[in-house]
Amino acid sequence: MFRFTRHGFKEMLVGTVVLALMAFALGWAWWPLAILVLPVLIWLFAFFRDPERPIPAEERIMVSPADGTVSDITEIESEPLLGGVPAVRVGIFLSVFNVHVNRSPCDGKVLSITYKKGKFINALQHAKASDENESNTVVLGETTTGKPVAVVKQIVGLIARRIIFTASQGDSLRMGDRIGMIKFGSRTELVIAKWLEPKVTVQVGQVVRGGADIVAKLGQPIHTTVKQPADGEEFEPIGTRVSPT
Template structure:
């Protein structure tokens, strides 16, 4: 099976390969053999690059954070500020895809897409520390169904990969490990999660998109009910909790007796 995003390139490679191979056979000799090898090699590499193998998410994938791509984990960075979608402290996992890896990208968790943006940019090498913020990229924010946790994932172009393709829009619902796009010819993917997520991945680890588990998504702990927010009044606390405060009106004073009715009749 091949990625649909590569059909046009595969067709072009096959035609070019056929011309090279045909010309080589016509020429004959050493030069002809080189032409045949180049033609066959171009077709073989293109088919290999755009391969799209089936992947089976692990049991319980609904509560897990899966790798969105095949490749090698090059960075796991904690305490990074994320102002786009998580809007707070985050842990970033960066995965480098070499030209030999499967380049079909998959959603890292089950949920609804709440944020989507394409950003034109530079083409630094994919493992460069600033590639995440400087390079051409897509930025996709997902709210996890089971825990409400926000997950931000990015397709990042590299020095060779200069074509990002994705098929997600705000409001789309996705399952964990679902195909959603591709970055052509070498790239990188970043996944950012809040500190509440329990990650089980480390730098240097090789991962497979839609199958390898990066960690578990855990809902952030709620503050104790008896701890009010700073400066919050009783009325504000009640309004936040969906309750109302009962106030007791002072009892009216007893009206003085009317002389005309209170006087005894003699």
């Protein structure tokens, strides 16, 4: 079923009104000019699309937390957010034409959420954008032991100005759950602890789909007690945490 994310209702409503007024003004001058706003209106609604995704049933995997293009794969000697253990980071660049809804890469509990104000450097500048841009960093851990397993980092880009994360600290997530979005072009990072023995299955330049495409296979399991959904049940939290405007 085709759907739109509820996080874009305001933008779609305001944008439709503004574009309708522009079309009226342009059409008053010369009616064919009114057609010029149609591609913009189509793009606006397409940006906030939120397609259903087939979540893999395999165990010992992590799926992509975002739609986009894999921009970099980096080995990390010591990741403080994961207890100082070695890790691997997969960076994903989201253009303004990608779906911008973020998803949980695995089953796990939200251990911490850290929002940081910062710059709006082009997200294609991987290192600078990761270190200096406004971001929201989420640490996920095993629901049974609380041991950190992964980090999802939502990073704004040159155009993006708002980060939304819908879960709260202590919430349990299922792999593929919707967890928020970044509005208008951005970068999402997935950092995986090396003790899970991850084997990255994607390459730089590869296009991935959030929640559907596997980015890493794990040699060790993630211990979890996350409840499985009933048919048709929606697990996206109703409450919404947003970045300051």
